[in-house]
Amino acid sequence: MLLSALLLVLSPVLSAYAAPAAAHDSHDHEHTTAQRLPAAWYQPRGHPVHQLFSRATTDGVSYPAVGTPEWSQGWPQGVPDNTKLPSAWVNALNAAVAAGKIPNIPQSSNQPNQNPVYPQGLNPNSPEICSATYKCRNPEDIWDAPNGTYATSFDDGPQPASATLLDFMSANNVTGTHFMIGTNILNNPDTFAKAFNLNHDIAVHTWTHPYMTTLSNLDVLGQLGYTMQLIHNSTGGRVPRFWRPPYGDSDNRVRAIAAEVFGLQTVVWNQDTNDWAISTNGNTVDKVVSTLTGYLTGPKTPGLIILEHEIVDGTVQAWINAFPMIKANGWNMISLAKIVDGRSYQNAAGSSSDDVEPGDILVGDENNSTDTSDDGDDSSSNATS
Ligand SMILES: [Zn+2]
Structure with a gap:
């Protein structure tokens, strides 16, 4: 029945x-x-x-x-x-809108690789919009790790470079949270499976990596929903608990759709090495390691959530080079998806050791x-x- x-x-x-x-x-x-x-x-x-x-x-x-x-x-x-x-x-989505749970904020617009802007007169830092692009922190979102904690995460995988990262982490007995792009999962199934089977945490980074505040409600729905569905279908039915907006671009409308329809909590970051620019020769491995050194030898309040990527060998290598400093400086290293209460997924607590039939x-x-x-x-x- x-x-x-x-x-x-x-x-x-x-x-x-x-x-x-x-x-x-x-x-x-x-x-x-x-x-x-x-x-x-x-x-x-x-x-x-x-x-x-x-x-x-x-x-x-x-x-x-x-x-x-x-x-x-x-x-x-x-x-x-x-x-x-x-x-x-x-x-x-329609039910959430009808219930008044999705703020009626206009879509932003942008030029390629420029920060989105809202229609004239609207302040992105106002409590009504609260755009993360403009560093407005909605208290429901995660920006900081607990004091003394280095919360491990990587964006934009899975990619060919991810395999090197996963092997290194496995050899060092650590795991992380991977904010994955749906189309990248389709294109790199073996690397996806490797991450999951090594007990890394899988989270949502949208289907095609757009500036989310520029999208209509329905387009936001598709970007999140298909990525949720693919991860669900590919992990034995696990439902992701966290998502990170590409470019950190979210606002009260987008985060509400994520939370109210899909139960997703928004995760941003509090430090950024610009490591992605290694892929365009706009940054170097050594400069990123230098930046990471500054963070890892710096204050432990709040804890670190650093925007890092697994897009090319260079971004992975920068993190590998900096890795010894995490332990050497006394950080408590933990997969980002576990910093709230240890649960990485909405419908699964603990690890695979808690299996039920x-x-x-x-x-x-x-x-x-x-x-x-x-x-x-x-x-x-x-x-x-
Ligand atoms: Zn990204």
């Missing part, structure tokens, strides 16, 4: 990605454990994200193996067409909570939205 209701809810979202059982191939043996979802949801039962990415008996067993033809089919090849978004996402946990709607195995109920939730 509950299951059938659940599948009805799921079908609009999942139909495009439904995987034949035959999609499982010999790659599966290495994913079997990790694909099981640990623990439970930690959102209020009524949050739309439950319906959009429900945990079902099929989670962890019915998605195509990462990298197979079935896995890569059916996704937008570039900017998502906002007339073809899953209706469940659009309905959730697929299907042990079912989440229905508010009126259909008869399942006894759900230990992610409201009383134990620690909602972030």
Whole structure:
């Protein structure tokens, strides 16, 4: 009864990605454990994200193996067409707008690689807009790590250069949070799987890396939703908890869509080495290491969230060169997605060692909570939205 209701809810979202059982191939043996979802949801039962990415008996067993033809089919090849978004996402957005949860802020506009600007007369630092591009800090967003903590994260992966980074981190027994671009996941499935299987945390960095405040509500929805869906389908059903806006460009409208529809918390940064410019010869490995040295030998209040990238060998090498200074200067190093309370995903607590059998946990709607195995109920939730 509950299951059938659940599948009805799921079908609009999942139909495009439904995987034949035959999609499982010999790659599966290495994913079997990790694909099981640990623990439970930690959102209020009524949050739309439950319906959009429900945990079902099929989670962890019915998605195509990462990298197979079935896995890569059916996704937008570039900017998502906002007339073809899953209706469940659009309905959730419309409900949030109708409930007054999405501020009615005009879209910004920009020239290529320039900061977005709002229509004349609107102050990006006003409480109504609060643009992160202009360093307005909405208190619901994450900008700082706890004192003394170095929160590890890398943007724009997975890329070919990511493999070197992952090997280095594995050899040093550390993990990090990877804010991934959806189309990069499609293009680098092996590196994606490597990161996930090494217990790194996967977070959202949009589908094609746009300035998000320049987009319509529907385009914001597509950029976040497809990336959520691909990560969900590729991690045994995990639902990302954090997203980072490309260029740090978010405002109260964009962050509300992320939070109210998808349950995502926005993460920015408090230091920036401009390491990305190594890829355009606008910066050098040595200069980035020098900048990192300044941060790592500097004050520990607040803790560090440094914008760093895994886009090319040089950006990875700069971080590798600076790595010994993290420990040498006494920083508590932790994957960024774990700095709030250790939970990296919305519907999974802890690590794969907390595995439960697929299907042990079912989440229905508010009126259909008869399942006894759900230990992610409201009383134990620690909602972030
Ligand atoms: Zn980026």
